[in-house]
Amino acid sequence: AQSVAQPEDQVNVAEGNPLTVKCTYSVSGNPYLFWYVQYPNRGLQFLLKYITGDNLVKGSYGFEAEFNKSQTSFHLKKPSALVSDSALYFCAVRDNSNYQLIWGAGTKLIIKP
């Protein structure tokens, strides 16, 4: 079955430290992977995507994600966290049978000053 797992409900990081938000996936065919961020009372904002090419993908607001085919992972990273990065982060993979997105449950990221 095709699925996305975000194993951590919440991640706490001190401001200035590196952050990682984990995502693993299961999909038939080539994976099309996405990260979205949701701030309170806002819609989902696109951060970055992996379709093909370099395993390290750079996106908005200084975020990047590393695609690892052998581990079927697509972890979101940032070298130095900001308090303003505090939000809900969603990983998604495209279902190649119908092109819809399969969503993870989300990870709440809390950056403490």
Add this chain to the structure above:
Amino acid sequence: EAGVAQSPRYKIIEKRQSVAFWCNPISGHATLYWYQQILGQGPKLLIQFQNNGVVDDSQLPKDRFSAERLKGVDSTLKIQPAKLEDSAVYLCASSPGLAGALGQFFGPGTRLTVL
């Protein structure tokens, strides 16, 4: 480029009442999605349109929910009658094509509270 527009942003109704949400996708985007997002969860797809045709409405509770995209641009989602469990954020998203390789672009959502 203007983003996906939704209205209203907030709505409070009593159970058994009706409510409608409106969405205007990004210009030129053929595919439009309506999602329901319960607090603390990921989005759940309710219905997907390609132009003015329905691609997938398998998770739409058709006894109370309906949606249309008559001219292939704007869309409305209606709930009639509403239940307490319909309290959620309703998100509209659009994408340039059906294949979704470029991702989906979301509006700000409508927060519905059913009392």
